[in-house]
Amino acid sequence: MKALYFDGSLTLGERPMPQPQPGEALIRMRMAGICNTDIEITRGYMGFTGILGHEFVGEVVECDDPGWLGKRVVGEINLGCGECDYCRQNLQRHCPNRTVLGIFNKDGAMAEFLTLPVDNLYEIPASVPDREAVFTEPLAAACEIAEQLHLPPGLPTLVIGDGKLGLLIVQVLKQFGCDVTLLGRHSEKLALAESLSIRTTASADDLPAQAFDLVVEATGAPKAFETAIAKTRPRGRLVLKSTYAGGIQTDLAPLVIHEIELIGSRCGPFRPALRLLAEKRVEVMRMIHAEFPLSDGLAAFEAAQKTGVLKVLIRNDESNR
Amino acid sequence: MKALYFDGSLTLGERPMPQPQPGEALIRMRMAGICNTDIEITRGYMGFTGILGHEFVGEVVECDDPGWLGKRVVGEINLGCGECDYCRQNLQRHCPNRTVLGIFNKDGAMAEFLTLPVDNLYEIPASVPDREAVFTEPLAAACEIAEQLHLPPGLPTLVIGDGKLGLLIVQVLKQFGCDVTLLGRHSEKLALAESLSIRTTASADDLPAQAFDLVVEATGAPKAFETAIAKTRPRGRLVLKSTYAGGIQTDLAPLVIHEIELIGSRCGPFRPALRLLAEKRVEVMRMIHAEFPLSDGLAAFEAAQKTGVLKVLIRNDESNR
Numbered sequence: 001m002k003a004l005y006f007d008g009s010l011t012l013g014e015r016p017m018p019q020p021q022p023g024e025a026l027i028r029m030r031m032a033g034i035c036n037t038d039i040e041i042t043r044g045y046m047g048f049t050g051i052l053g054h055e056f057v058g059e060v061v062e063c064d065d066p067g068w069l070g071k072r073v074v075g076e077i078n079l080g081c082g083e084c085d086y087c088r089q090n091l092q093r094h095c096p097n098r099t100v101l102g103i104f105n106k107d108g109a110m111a112e113f114l115t116l117p118v119d120n121l122y123e124i125p126a127s128v129p130d131r132e133a134v135f136t137e138p139l140a141a142a143c144e145i146a147e148q149l150h151l152p153p154g155l156p157t158l159v160i161g162d163g164k165l166g167l168l169i170v171q172v173l174k175q176f177g178c179d180v181t182l183l184g185r186h187s188e189k190l191a192l193a194e195s196l197s198i199r200t201t202a203s204a205d206d207l208p209a210q211a212f213d214l215v216v217e218a219t220g221a222p223k224a225f226e227t228a229i230a231k232t233r234p235r236g237r238l239v240l241k242s243t244y245a246g247g248i249q250t251d252l253a254p255l256v257i258h259e260i261e262l263i264g265s266r267c268g269p270f271r272p273a274l275r276l277l278a279e280k281r282v283e284v285m286r287m288i289h290a291e292f293p294l295s296d297g298l299a300a301f302e303a304a305q306k307t308g309v310l311k312v313l314i315r316n317d318e319s320n321r
Numbered sequence: 322m323k324a325l326y327f328d329g330s331l332t333l334g335e336r337p338m339p340q341p342q343p344g345e346a347l348i349r350m351r352m353a354g355i356c357n358t359d360i361e362i363t364r365g366y367m368g369f370t371g372i373l374g375h376e377f378v379g380e381v382v383e384c385d386d387p388g389w390l391g392k393r394v395v396g397e398i399n400l401g402c403g404e405c406d407y408c409r410q411n412l413q414r415h416c417p418n419r420t421v422l423g424i425f426n427k428d429g430a431m432a433e434f435l436t437l438p439v440d441n442l443y444e445i446p447a448s449v450p451d452r453e454a455v456f457t458e459p460l461a462a463a464c465e466i467a468e469q470l471h472l473p474p475g476l477p478t479l480v481i482g483d484g485k486l487g488l489l490i491v492q493v494l495k496q497f498g499c500d501v502t503l504l505g506r507h508s509e510k511l512a513l514a515e516s517l518s519i520r521t522t523a524s525a526d527d528l529p530a531q532a533f534d535l536v537v538e539a540t541g542a543p544k545a546f547e548t549a550i551a552k553t554r555p556r557g558r559l560v561l562k563s564t565y566a567g568g569i570q571t572d573l574a575p576l577v578i579h580e581i582e583l584i585g586s587r588c589g590p591f592r593p594a595l596r597l598l599a600e601k602r603v604e605v606m607r608m609i610h611a612e613f614p615l616s617d618g619l620a621a622f623e624a625a626q627k628t629g630v631l632k633v634l635i636r637n638d639e640s641n642r
Contacts, residue, residue: 086555094555094579096531148580225573233417234407240577247572252546253564256585258415259469262575265472 003111026062053110113267144268161219324432347383374431465589481539483510
């Protein structure tokens with residue numbers, strides 16, 4: 001089958017069909033999204049070798065449970081061992097023995113076919129088209145903030161970063177009742193947020209210092225970390241979504257002096273994300289920048305790396321077995 | 322009056338008697354403790370100029386409320402404005418307009434006399450001698466962890482750092498029901514903790530990775546920060562007590578990937594600290610390394626900076642008015 005494969009360089013080529021393990025379904029990819037993590041992987045992050053892709057919509061084509069056959073699905077990307085304390089708490093995303101679709105020891109979704117445990121799958125409501133459903137995974141990462149933190153209504157909240165994840169986070173936090181301001185650098189992305197009734201600014205200096213009960217850092221740029229700390233009020237909470245490549249040089253003293261809580265946040269729950277999409281409470285279609293067939297996957301990666309670009313999608317025109 | 326004064330260099334000399342402001346008491350110092358923060362200040366931290374000292378026991382000698390006269394007291398070190406949201410929540414220690422005794426814009430306790438607002442004072446129970454009561458302030462900083470965090474009974478807890486603060490923290494967390502291990506580098510300090518039935522180790526390698534629900538970093542050394550992250554379990558909590566001079570070069574990615582909460586922690590509540598002392602539930606006397614009269618204050622500072630030394634006290638033999 002055709003696949004986007006990374007082994008030090010990214011190539012589009014023929015790979016063997018994946019063989020479902022016990023409990024796994026074989027899934028035909030319908031659509032996949034390119035995430036910043038995918039781009040980071042092509043620069044060496046995680047030392048991953050394999051088929052890329054963890055944001056996808058697919059259709060179950062082989063499965064022990066015939067109830068799943070033909071179903072349109074999304075899937076959680078962390079594959080737990082099923083035995084440890086984390087898996088027993090439904091926290092497979094923290095299982096110490098996990099593999100991660102397209103990121104760690106498990107071939108991903110940028111191919112004609114992929115496999116995933118049936119337990120990871122969620123059927124997509126008929127009202128949610130592929131182009132929206134493919135946002136389930138990043139939207140779940142945004143929902144994770146509400147999963148981790150108590151968000152009292154009207155919470156003064158600053159989100160830093162107007163990229164793909166930032167634009168999802170502001171929408172989710174607004175849905176959950178936060179009083180959200182978005183700080184970004186791209187006028188067209190800020191305009192998109194403005195059109196969704198989200199307060200925006202392009203200048204950190206225009207925002208008061210130590211004023212936000214909740215700050216979310218979602219830029220991926222180390223420089224934003226100090227802005228984030230400076231804007232968090234004493235005893236406030238700072239959610240860190242960014243993993244800074246190569247570490248960070250910073251002063252954590254303000255965090256101690258002001259007793260700030262810094263909360264790392266990663267993958268999230270699919271069910272609330274799918275519900276937000278089904279209820280049309282989050283705008284994702286306008287975040288799509290371009291769409292490429294899998295056979296043009298390399299061009300899709302090139303497009304996704306250009307400044308100012310939001311989501312680039314890859315569709316599977318090839319296989320209809 | 323005699324005082325230890327810092328203005329770029331530390332000197333012992335004559336300073337004017339402090340004049341109590343409205344609401345303040347004049348307090349004769351009986352005993353003061355040297356804290357690492359004092360030593361940091363003599364190296365330039367906070368850019369402070371004035372009389373040093375924030376750990377003290379004193380006696381009220383002048384006060385509008387005659388009920389306080391002659392009382393033996395300790396006092397909270399943060400002086401709030403009394404008007405802001407933080408002060409209204411009894412969080413003067415986060416008042417944006419606060420001064421801090423011996424640390425920021427307020428002369429401290431290493432002198433014959435000091436002043437503090439009556440609202441900051443706590444009478445010391447008769448059962449607590451000066452040499453124990455002088456530990457109230459650092460003990461309150463240890464109690465702050467229980468103030469900030471829910472500590473379920475038996476919580477697997479690692480404290481890193483066997484200095485003055487670390488030895489208080491392990492005792493407080495043990496009192497509050499945590500299952501505490503102390504990681505330190507000084508055999509005689511670890512022996513003190515062992516004699517208090519606290520599990521200790523001198524080797525981080527002997528401790529399992531990602532195994533502790535709660536980790537407290539109290540070394541003041543940037544190197545310990547990475548050990549602290551490495552020992553915190555996914556979704557665990559890491560309390561940061563250290564302020565690293567000159568910032569830190571670190572990788573925060575594990576914090577994001579494992580969704581760790583990093584919680585800055587500083588000054589704490591005096592009442593529970595005094596109660597722990599009154600109930601003899603914390604050993605502090607054995608942490609006293611030496612005691613100097615105020616007139617030998619410079620020698621006291623020299624002694625306090627030697628490796629392996631715990632608490633050095635300064636007593637006021639001078640004034641008995």
